[in-house]
Amino acid sequence: MATIRDVARLAEVSVSTVSLALSNPGRVSQKTLERIRTAVAAVGYVADPLAQSLARGRSKMIGLVVGNVGNPFFGDIRRELENYALEHEHFVLIADSSGKLERERALVEHLIGLKIAGLALAPSSFGPDYVKFVESLKVPMVCFDQKVAGIERDFVGSDNYLAGAMLTEHLLQLGHRRIAFIAGPQHMHTASERYRGFMETMASAGVDVNPNYVVDGQFTRSAGYEAAMRLLIQPERPTAILGANNAVALAALQAMQELGFDCPGDISLCMIDDVQWSNVITPRITMVVQDTLKLGGIIARRLLHRISTPDAAAEPPQDFVLAPKFVPGNSCRRV
Amino acid sequence: MATIRDVARLAEVSVSTVSLALSNPGRVSQKTLERIRTAVAAVGYVADPLAQSLARGRSKMIGLVVGNVGNPFFGDIRRELENYALEHEHFVLIADSSGKLERERALVEHLIGLKIAGLALAPSSFGPDYVKFVESLKVPMVCFDQKVAGIERDFVGSDNYLAGAMLTEHLLQLGHRRIAFIAGPQHMHTASERYRGFMETMASAGVDVNPNYVVDGQFTRSAGYEAAMRLLIQPERPTAILGANNAVALAALQAMQELGFDCPGDISLCMIDDVQWSNVITPRITMVVQDTLKLGGIIARRLLHRISTPDAAAEPPQDFVLAPKFVPGNSCRRV
DNA sequence: TCCGGTTATCGAACCGGTTCGATTTTTATC
DNA sequence: GATAAAAATCGAACCGGTTCGATAACCGGA
Structure with missing residues (x-):
């Protein structure tokens, strides 16, 4: 690897001039600039990023x-x-x-x-x-x-409160009242905001939220699966499930399929965040997506x-x- | 940020000894090693990876x-x-x-x-x-x-020839003869091997491959979609489609769904490589996966x-x- | 021609480590 | 206690650049 000293030697200038010329071509005379450029090309010089970072x-x-x-x-x-x-x-x-x-x-x-x-x-x-x-x-x-x-x-x-509220409102408009929510870890801002969006929209619609309908899915597939199962085995099942993220919602879909429930026939489902290939998943999940x-x-x-x-x-x-x-x-x- | 010279000064040894002690503690006396360790802790010294990389x-x-x-x-x-x-x-x-x-x-x-x-x-x-x-x-x-x-x-x-051959054999065993193949870019080894696996398995089973049944999906979703469409509009449709990778196969599934074909009722489908959430896609696609x-x-x-x-x-x-x-x-x- | 002010170039110090040959200290041997 | 060998430590050069104050060259104006 050619170094800056090789260039300097060939161009017959000092090392500092080469450095200056390369980082600030305007402050060097036309003649030397050209000599340096020629030399750079001749030896195939490329500055070592490591040395540059160290020095700078x-x-x-x-x-x-x-x-x-x-x-x-x-x-x-x-x-x-x-x-x-x-x-x-x-x-x-x-x-x-x-x-x-x-x-x-x-x-x-x-x-x-x-x-x-x-x-x-x-x-x-x-x-x-x-x-x-x-x-x-x-x-x-x-x-x-x-x-x-x-x-x-x-x-x-993204506005996560809004995301939760939008889907909740959508379900309410479709006539659902027994709406379940698979939440994420509440210490996460995204999770708590989505939850808040759900709860407040329900409250302002005057609909009580059955405490058994709010379960923790940890935003993960496995916990979401468990949480969904817990929802599905209740005697008075929810008519709709809102997944706080893609993983828990799709885990819920999997759980529903495994137990033989039809979606949306038996239970409606919607989620926050898209996944790849969501449009070949049956049914196509209603969702709210971020503008990534x-x-x-x-x-x-x-x-x-x-x-x-x-x-x-x-x-x-x-x-x-x-x-x-x-x-x-x-x-x-x-x- | 503390440098190695700070450590050396505090431990009252030379810089080179510090360097040696840190990279090869065995070659330094117990006493100095301890002094150096104390000094390191005292000034909170952490070696600069950049300088290390440059020197080494x-x-x-x-x-x-x-x-x-x-x-x-x-x-x-x-x-x-x-x-x-x-x-x-x-x-x-x-x-x-x-x-x-x-x-x-x-x-x-x-x-x-x-x-x-x-x-x-x-x-x-x-x-x-x-x-x-x-x-x-x-x-x-x-x-x-x-x-x-x-x-x-x-x-x-992975053995891509085998991957192509396995699925082809599977379809043949199920009685399919009009098998279509959505290929990848042939300059890619994975694509050409999978293609070869398909062709040779068909050949050794004595089944002719209709040239119209082999289309190029470029391993991408969009090209795969086009390719699948081209297959589906043929008067004599294939009874099965083998997608050379996940993207083209799922694009084919999408195309089938959009045109109203039932999978596997009308057309069977299988693919090489998994995708996330493949088990909530209906139908569950038969596939060959790599042991990632x-x-x-x-x-x-x-x-x-x-x-x-x-x-x-x-x-x-x-x-x-x-x-x-x-x-x-x-x-x-x-x- | 001389002078003040730019502009171009240079030398040296520096960034923060490593490495190796040289020097000093310690240890073992007789 | 002298001496050779081994162990510990040091100094200086180096990795490959940047930066800045100092010097040198150049320019126009009086």
């Missing part, structure tokens, strides 16, 4: 840390961030914490050790320690998906703004909350 | 480059690699090329600029130029998924072997080809 104290990389890259929710976000970053000569490094707090911490710290220019983080936890940890990170960053109380950073996400493309765009723009504008660090953190979209299916029937 | 010429990071991290196929592989790497104090950086050759090249080169210790690569292209590119990478590496002719590197993947967990384990072990065994570079590249598994569904009927 910052690299051209952006870290994207999520709990599960396989989640299609992250697909658009990743793509948008990558494309936008690339336009600004930055690279995106993805790190997957598998939802584990300790691993997330290790990954983030490692990335920061790499002197990443910025960080897009989907928080995996909450609480004072976690808040302190995130706020201790001295890097331009944008949080997304999960709003964590106390973290004073830019946040990009737009979310990704905002995350990317905001993060790169903070990165490239030197005094953006002073700008106060801002929340960007997008309304979700209603996508009708045929999994909910009028009663 | 190699980092503790492993690159994982794939065409689409969202593909569940990569889920297990990523997880296995991450876990195994972590046990050996390595970190995995994921980079997504979105299937674009140019971006893959840029990402790989950037990662190598970062002096990654090893690379797990799912090749996205083929041909002499590509082979030359991959072979020019002077990094311990393991290729997986797509076997590229000419690349002399470790390879881990085992694939991931082999990739991880092989790569870390090459990384940590200094003279493993001399070991000739090896192919690891696993047999896929048959997973019966109810999308194929006897005729």
